[in-house]
Amino acid sequence: MKNMKDTPPLKPVTPDRSYLRKFIEKFKSSQNGKDKKIFIERQALxxxxxxxxxxxxxLHDFKSETSFLGSxxxxxxxxxxxxxxxxxxKPAYIKKKKMKALLGILTIFTLVIARVFDHVFSVFSKGLGIEGLGLHTLGIPFALGPALVVLLFDFHTAITFSLVLSFMAGIWVKIPLIPIYVFIGSxxxxxxxxxxxxxxxxxxxxIYIAIAxxxxxxxxxxxxxxxSFSKIYFSSVFSVINGLTVSAMCFLCLPAIERFFHVTTPLSFIELLDIDHPLMKQLSxxxxxxxxxxxxxxCLAEAAAEVVGVNPLLAKVASYYHDIGKIRMPEYFVENxxxxxxxxxKLNPHLSSMIIISHVKDGVELAEEYNLPEIIKDVIQQHHGTALVTYFYQKALKEMETPPSEQDYxxxxxxxxxxxxxxxMLADAVEAASRTLDDPTPARxxxxxxxxxxxxxxxxxxxxCEITLKDLSEIKKKFEYILTGIFHRRISYPEPLKEKTL
Structure with a gap:
């Protein structure tokens, strides 16, 4: 039997405290004036x-005498x-060239469509004898751009896009109140x-756009x-055509944009929630x-998503697919x-940790094989970060004579x-840990x-990431609420009494 003195001391798991050093360095650089902000970078300019x-x-009308330089x-x-x-x-859109280019293309595309419909409706107006009234401009589907932006990007970007587009419409049409009309519809x-x-x-x-x-x-x-009755009639007709055109163009354009730019809309995420998806079937x-x-x-991620500014639908879909890599070697994970x-x-700790860690790489490979959206691949790759496989690291510390490198685990x-x-990441860790509770009371x-x-x-x-302490506080509240509901107590039903036989 080995003497206690001969037993090597366990190496403690040291947390990565680099965030403090980074914070101090950033503070010092800003204090020294090194952190200079550029209004517009040269490439972006x-x-x-x-x-x-x-x-x-x-936007320019070359038939008129207006200045192109002014426009x-x-x-x-x-x-x-x-x-x-x-x-x-939304700095993430600026950093990604693809998203920045898509916004520019959507702006140009909206104006090109506007030009086409302006020509069609002006010809149509001539036939109706209302050419000089300018009512045909009410049928131009300017709201198409903001509708596509809110589906492909987010609501904030769509609102800013709507504001900018309405001013651009004013530069082009030159009718005083047309920017208000465009902005309301958008x-x-x-x-x-x-x-x-x-x-x-x-x-x-x-339909809502048509009514508005x-x-x-x-x-x-x-x-x-x-x-006048005729003006009210024709303005209403063009307004209704405007709204219906936006719907029709969205149906036509969305699949092409998704395929060409590899962008995923909420409608695509809904399809990924289907349990008949091949990956979901295989996982189950x-x-x-x-x-x-x-x-x-x-469930945990969806409940906490909205309070921290994350799309709940996206959080749910990402959670469903975050562990698909475990399909490759399911029997090596405790829940299976x-x-x-x-x-x-029968395996040494290092080999065991390599098998556990490999599910991330396997998950990314499966996501690429089944053409999952880029954002889902990112979550699969990042949902464990650089976390330590604590169980096998501690096991290695006990079994090995020389302490292993923490980085290997x-x-x-x-x-x-x-x-x-x-x-x-937080929802995954909390759910896994909650299974170890023997008596899951609300306090525990x-x-x-x-x-x-x-x-x-x-x-x-x-x-x-941009998560704050306030976000973490809100996330914890939601997690506690959902887990308390899952692990609620049930009353024990008594056994049915047996009838006495005579």
Whole structure:
């Protein structure tokens, strides 16, 4: 029997505290004036100038005597405003060239469609004898751009896009109140598609736009004191055509944009929630424990998503697919083990940790094979960050004479880059830990959630995303509420009394 003195001391698990050093260095650099902010980067400036020239060309009426230079200057100011707004509130879109290019293309595309419909409706107006009234401009589907932006990007970007587009419409049409008309229609379209979950929501959005356009067009006629039955009739007809055209164009354009730019809309996420998806079917059959775990993680992430500014639908879908890599070797994960003897009993700790860690790489490969959206792949890759496989690391410390390298027992990363990835990481860890509770009372659940979130934070896994302490507090409250509901107590029903036999 070995003497206690001969036993090597266990090496403690040291948390990654690099976030403190990074914070101090950033503070010092800002204090020394090294952190200089550039209003517009040179590369972005060239892009904005080129975009402004194209937009000004589309807006300018070369038959009139208006100045092209004046239009260009106004357009440049609007484009710079849009760029700065995105840089302040949605910097991720500026960093990704694909998303930045898509916004520019959507702006150009909306104006090209507007030009086409303007020509069609002007010819149509000549036949009706209402050419000089300018009513045909009410039928131009300017709201198409904001409708596509809210589906492909987010609501904030759609609102800013609507504002900029309405001013551009004013530069082009030169009717005093047309920017208000365009902005109202675009705003209603963005609101109607904010929670788009079915294809019929796009049709409903077109109807709402048509109603809003009709009301605002009649209101404009009343303001201008230019009311007659024929004008009200034709303005209403063009307003309704406008709304229905937006719906039709959305149906036509969305699949092409999704395929060409590899962008996923809420409608595509709804399709991924289908349990008949090949990956979901495979997961439920080959790794039922992981499948059930993913469903609970989805509930936790969805409940906490909205309070921290994450799309609940996206959080749920990402949670469903975050552990699909376990399909490759399901029996090596505890939630899928049915026997008393673990597969890891005959393996050394390092090999066991490599098998556990490999499910991230396998998950990314399966996501690429089944063409899952890029954002889902990112969550699969980041949902463990650079966390330590603690169980096998501690096992290695006990079994090996020389302490192993902690780095060999950590996931490769990267750490969560977005709130979404951080949320799935927290939900995954909390759900897994909650299974170890013997007596899951509300107090114990609360203590467990607090401990898990605190450990992840101290380990520095949340350093590279924009999640705040307030967000973490709200997330913990939601997790506690959902887990308390899952582990609620049930009363024990008494056995039925047996009838006495005579």
């Amino acid at each position: 060239l892009f904005l100038i080129g975009l402004s020239v194209l937009i000004a060309f589309l 260009l200057i106004l357009v440049m100011l609007l484009v710079v405003f849009f760029y700065r707004d995105l840089l302040r509130y 705003l209603i379209g963005a609101f109607a598609l904010l929670r788009c979950k079915k294809r019929t929501d796009i049709i409903n959005a077109g 356009n009709t009301v605002s067009s009649i209101s404009i006629l009343l303001i201008m004191r230019d009311v 059959v080959e790794a039922p424990g992981t499948y059930h775990h993913s469903m609970i993680v989805g 083990q049915t026997g008393c003897v673990s597969k890891h009993e 950590r996931y490769p990363g990267p750490k969560p880059q977005t709130k979404l990835a951080a949320l799935v 659940i609360s203590g467990l959630v607090d401990k898990i979130v605190k450990n992840i934070f101290i380990d520095g896994q949340l350093d590279e």
